[in-house]
Amino acid sequence: MTRVFTNTTTTSVWLSYFLRPPPSPSVVIPNRLSPFFSAHPKQKFSTLTAMDARVSVSAKEVSQGLDVENEEEFASQSTLLKEFASLSTIEKAWVFKSDNGGSSRAMFSVGQPNLLGNKKRTYMLSSHIARESNGSVSFQWAPFPIEMSGGSTIVPSPSGQKMLVIRNQENDTPTQFEIWGPSQVEKEIHIPKSVHGSVYTDGWFEGISWSSDETLIAYVAEDPFPSKPVFDGLGYKKRGSTEKDCNSWKGQGDFEEDWGETYSGKRRPGLFVVNIVSGDVHIVDGISKSLSIGQVVWAPKNDDSDQYLVFVGWPSDCGSEKIVRKLGIKYCYNRPCALYAVKASLPKSETDKLETKGDRTQDKTAAINLTQGISSAFFPRFSPDGKSLVFLSAKSAVDTGAHSATDSLHRIDWPSDGKPRMSHKLVDVVPVVKCAEEDCFPGLYCSSFLHNPWLSDGQTMIMSSYWRSSQVIVSVDVLSGKVSRVTPNSSASWNILALDGDNILSVSSSPVEPPEIKYGYSTEKKEWNWLDISSPVSKYSTKVRSLLSALQFSVMKIPVRDASVDLTDGARIPYEAIFVSSKTRKSGACDPLIVILHGGPHTVLLTNFSKNHAFLSSLGYSLLIVNYRGSLGFGEEALQSLPGKVGSQDVNDVLAALDHVIEMGLADPSKVVVVGGSHGGFLTTHLIGQAPDRFVAAAARNPVCNLALMVGTSDIPDWCYVEAYGGSKGKSYFTEAPSLDHLHVLYNKSPISHLSKVKTPTLFLLGAQDLRVPVSNGLQYARALKENGVEVKVIVFPNDVHGIDRPQSDFESFLNIGVWFNKHFQ
Numbered sequence: 001m002t003r004v005f006t007n008t009t010t011t012s013v014w015l016s017y018f019l020r021p022p023p024s025p026s027v028v029i030p031n032r033l034s035p036f037f038s039a040h041p042k043q044k045f046s047t048l049t050a051m052d053a054r055v056s057v058s059a060k061e062v063s064q065g066l067d068v069e070n071e072e073e074f075a076s077q078s079t080l081l082k083e084f085a086s087l088s089t090i091e092k093a094w095v096f097k098s099d100n101g102g103s104s105r106a107m108f109s110v111g112q113p114n115l116l117g118n119k120k121r122t123y124m125l126s127s128h129i130a131r132e133s134n135g136s137v138s139f140q141w142a143p144f145p146i147e148m149s150g151g152s153t154i155v156p157s158p159s160g161q162k163m164l165v166i167r168n169q170e171n172d173t174p175t176q177f178e179i180w181g182p183s184q185v186e187k188e189i190h191i192p193k194s195v196h197g198s199v200y201t202d203g204w205f206e207g208i209s210w211s212s213d214e215t216l217i218a219y220v221a222e223d224p225f226p227s228k229p230v231f232d233g234l235g236y237k238k239r240g241s242t243e244k245d246c247n248s249w250k251g252q253g254d255f256e257e258d259w260g261e262t263y264s265g266k267r268r269p270g271l272f273v274v275n276i277v278s279g280d281v282h283i284v285d286g287i288s289k290s291l292s293i294g295q296v297v298w299a300p301k302n303d304d305s306d307q308y309l310v311f312v313g314w315p316s317d318c319g320s321e322k323i324v325r326k327l328g329i330k331y332c333y334n335r336p337c338a339l340y341a342v343k344a345s346l347p348k349s350e351t352d353k354l355e356t357k358g359d360r361t362q363d364k365t366a367a368i369n370l371t372q373g374i375s376s377a378f379f380p381r382f383s384p385d386g387k388s389l390v391f392l393s394a395k396s397a398v399d400t401g402a403h404s405a406t407d408s409l410h411r412i413d414w415p416s417d418g419k420p421r422m423s424h425k426l427v428d429v430v431p432v433v434k435c436a437e438e439d440c441f442p443g444l445y446c447s448s449f450l451h452n453p454w455l456s457d458g459q460t461m462i463m464s465s466y467w468r469s470s471q472v473i474v475s476v477d478v479l480s481g482k483v484s485r486v487t488p489n490s491s492a493s494w495n496i497l498a499l500d501g502d503n504i505l506s507v508s509s510s511p512v513e514p515p516e517i518k519y520g521y522s523t524e525k526k527e528w529n530w531l532d533i534s535s536p537v538s539k540y541s542t543k544v545r546s547l548l549s550a551l552q553f554s555v556m557k558i559p560v561r562d563a564s565v566d567l568t569d570g571a572r573i574p575y576e577a578i579f580v581s582s583k584t585r586k587s588g589a590c591d592p593l594i595v596i597l598h599g600g601p602h603t604v605l606l607t608n609f610s611k612n613h614a615f616l617s618s619l620g621y622s623l624l625i626v627n628y629r630g631s632l633g634f635g636e637e638a639l640q641s642l643p644g645k646v647g648s649q650d651v652n653d654v655l656a657a658l659d660h661v662i663e664m665g666l667a668d669p670s671k672v673v674v675v676g677g678s679h680g681g682f683l684t685t686h687l688i689g690q691a692p693d694r695f696v697a698a699a700a701r702n703p704v705c706n707l708a709l710m711v712g713t714s715d716i717p718d719w720c721y722v723e724a725y726g727g728s729k730g731k732s733y734f735t736e737a738p739s740l741d742h743l744h745v746l747y748n749k750s751p752i753s754h755l756s757k758v759k760t761p762t763l764f765l766l767g768a769q770d771l772r773v774p775v776s777n778g779l780q781y782a783r784a785l786k787e788n789g790v791e792v793k794v795i796v797f798p799n800d801v802h803g804i805d806r807p808q809s810d811f812e813s814f815l816n817i818g819v820w821f822n823k824h825f826q
Ligand SMILES: CC(=O)N[C@@H](C)C(=O)N[C@@H](C)C(=O)O
Pocket: 330, 331, 332, 403, 598, 599, 600, 601, 603, 677, 678, 679, 680, 704, 716, 719, 772, 773, 802, 803
């Protein structure tokens, strides 16, 4: 994670391969396809004037890789993209009860890309929430936000009286823990790197939990650095010699496996407790070093002095005798994991630690596996009365091998004496939904849980979940298992931020409406009402508002074309595509269309606001965002219909969605381009190979082009097997040493096997540090296209990982996508 927002400046390496003769250095009149220009002739004029005044360049002086023809286009489009790229996003919120009856206070964490600094700026904005006697609610905002500089994360204490600020530091500098009171820092604790490395704040292993008396904080941090061999002029230096000696150097020592993409070089997550009164830190005992730890919470206090912690543990061998290493975990919910309980206190003595039982020696402090009957358990949450431990499970993903699948929710009734046992009965609260009938609950698909997700009845949890192409907020009664959708039945998307007592603080947005805060309350009739809350963050510029007000969107149901073949019921149900277009149609002509494809393949593109998509639609394109079968949010059978059929079923689903909008008269078949990343790049490159006459241009971000190459270089070789062969075969065939037969199948399922048919000009955006789909995949395919005389442009971002989401790289990527598409419609 730290690598994503490093302070280093990105210098993009431009490898422009224009096989056509170099364009003449004439000034290009912005083409007719861009409504940005046609809708705002004055802006166009002023942009060009500004450009003329600022730069007067000869063809030779133009930036490397930027053809002169496109420079005007670059300048104009970047002005538009800047409008969207610098918008702020509300990411988290905390609500604190006020002493004063009906009111409360909220703190919002807001993120904004800092393009010049190439990192994300995070700031805090506070508000007072007042509930009036007439039932209305008003938010009074602090006049200015405050930037959180250098802070890795903040975690308020349960009472809201204290706040922990963690500052992870580079190199050998100790990690800083600051305990803040209402007006000042009350305590500062520096934890040297010899105790542990950086605290995990990645949103997955991350777990930072205050004890109920607010004296202890349990958290997850990297194990300390292992000692490394030291050498000097005479050779190896024995232990005890000083390592800081300038006549010696440290060797590398043994290679240590990490969790792959975005975790490169990160050491094992271990469990620690700090006492904020004494400043003492201890590593929690009794946990096998073969477990990676995350998501720790305190168990309810029992009568004993012992306090227990509950955490998630991931085995290093991914729970399989066959697998000898950690496999990539980012986007991969199929890594087995279990909930464990362990005593938080330091062992009192060795005799207390070891007790002889017959001929067996038992470690009384060893962590206990609480969820032995299930292959996956994470996001542990205790009910407010401490009687239930509720958790989410991705057992469907683990058991089938799909990297992500439908979740299920489970409960353990926590022992009344507070002492965890080996065998707890697991109660299924919300099972996996196999076949999601249209407009019915499709199952749970959660990417996070609130720290405190409970309503005051103590049995209702509130959470966000994907529901077909939208994100919605649902309530779940953990005793009855009843799930209810609490957000309106519109097509917009909703994300929960925090609970304010029994009320819900959330954000809602759509492809044509930027995020707005919504405050939900339940009426006496048990219906949810939602209030629009005006906030400084949602004061979007007039330009953004006017561009978006010209757009509309709808969610289309796309009938399954091959419904007659052998399919499960869930795989026959229509899938969806989000169609974004201009409200006004210009004299019967259709705007050009961009087909947008998500990766995974088991993810989904939601009906929420996307700055980059808003930019592309504001350029004058319609968008067709296809949630082909295999996407999250449509039930388990639809999802599981894809593994084994990648490169055919998903490709045909996209083509059927495209035909659907063409048949409806919403798109012109001669004006279609396509873009996708990762598995979406796999689809993009498959489409230009399998349907070479249908796309005017294409753009692929870190695309999977050759599974036979990826299998030997990616952090998730198992993914290649599962998606190519299907779950059960893929899992059993998986090996680190693929046979020739395997490589043959992997190659045949890949876009590279259709390469000879490709003629579509294609832009490649590649992250040189990508461990998921290493840069070699995109480069090999791009070079092969070039060899065949196809027009190709490649941009490699040297410091980017798979997401290519560092602010400057994201900006440069989408600017190039916009320019590339416009260029090929000229
Ligand atoms: C599981 C996974 O990471 N698969 C990749 C090939 C992929 O498509 N990733 C998605 C999540 C992406 O959008 O990057």
